[in-house]
Amino acid sequence: MTTTTTSATASVAPTSPNAESTLPATAKVPSRIAGPRPTTGVPFTRLVHVELRKMLDTRAGRWLLIGIAAIIATALTIMFFNEGGQHSFEEYLQATTMPMAIILPVVGILAVTSEWSQRTGLVTFGLEPRRMRVAWAKLLSALTVGVAAFALALALAGIAHQAAITFRGITADWGIDGLVLLGAGGYVLLGIAQGVGFGMLFKNTPAAIVVYFILPTAWSILGSMVSWLESAAAWLDMQHTMQPLFSGSLTGEQWAQLGTSVSLWVVLPLALGIWRLTRAEVK
Template sequence: MSLIAATRSETTKQFSTSMWWVLAIVFVLYVGSSAGALGFVFAASASGSLPGEAPQLPASEIAPVLYSAATSLGYVFPLLIGTLLVTGEFRHKTLTPTFLAVPRRGRVLWAKLIASVPLGVLYGALGVLATVGPSAALLAAYGLDTELDSTDTWAMIGRMMIATLLWVFVGIGVGSLVRNQVGAIVGVLVFTQFIEPIARTAAAFVEGMTAVTQYLPGAASDALVGASILTMASPGGTGESLEWWAGGLVLLGYAAALLALGALVSWRRDVS
């Protein structure tokens, strides 16, 4: 079977189950509600509408942080969908007929990557709509600049799309390396929701530690996008951060390394 035929088959498998759209709905609800809640607080703070002695945030920094919530808070969703695309096949043994039809297993992995591009673009677009829409509405309601007329904003949105796609690739790499679906999901959640956030927060209090944590996948993704709620909330500001292109290369490097390890270590083993 040719790569084109294998890619067509992988695309059909991706969209033949409810997994992709169920996770997409949860993704939109999560990042949309998060951006809306943060937008209300940040916009009220910047406009001086909060009661008491609440600190007043600089208005110029709010829009990028709110818009980037799709990647800074929601990157776990494209990571999970990429992981599930592979581990689901190991779990349900659907890789067996696939490998019988396409004996070259490396071609199957390439077909999965190519077929996942539309899914990554779709998740990126949904994330942008879910965060930019409510955030811009709240900023406008409080009389603050939405910055939607700025080329920098649209460049950041483009980088958000790229980051989302790269996270899908990273997920496919994780799934190809860790065949057990439960283990892969638990590992992804533990690392993204606990280990890395704690490490990056602790780095703000330890001199020189940000020189290391800036190379973590989430930090690289934030650097690629150019804005993040985590860096804004960190004591001392953003600290050390990679250039956007370097962040993209680091995240791509994680995907490539995981895919290479998966192809060498796990992908060649028996499925049944």
């Protein structure tokens, strides 16, 4: 193996007037690689695009999306033939958003844990050493998927309801409260943000998925069965605090309860997960 050198010379002065330098009088240095030098880092939009690819353009992500589509198609088909198809747009919307809210967070978990389970972290953090930017890109890409999924859920619910009106002759019922829409969209977005937080916190796919599904469910069961936990569950059980959204009315106390539960199950895992992501050893 050879090294290209230039004929430029560098003078080496002795350390003292009476001491002889043990270094050669001249030394050859490597030539500078030609071409412009980079002046900016990786654009944030490119990071978001890459994280979107990680979430959707993989075998696991693809099969999860296929599973969601199959569940939604089955639910809408059952509703179309059950009770003559006489269901409101709101009921069709619930049938399309529930599978997304339950399964999409797993896609967010996989987008984070793949850095360690598939050993892509060396590439990711080598190309972008500022891990905080990577963490925000993962979260933003997950929320983008959530927004697109909710928009698709609205479209599918509208198509199914209109099909029932046209082919089953049902009475149209397009009325839906704004808070119900907010609750349906928030259910999808908060779930996927929570999944990203658990993925960052545990950095292990099985552990993150198990804890994501088991811990909130166990807390909800305990809050409904243990009497002295009922008052705490009213503030800390997100499934309980989101119910008033779907009924279309929230009091000031219920908004405070919703904010408290979201802080515990979404904001706190995200904050701890980002903190751990920026300090974890990449192997």
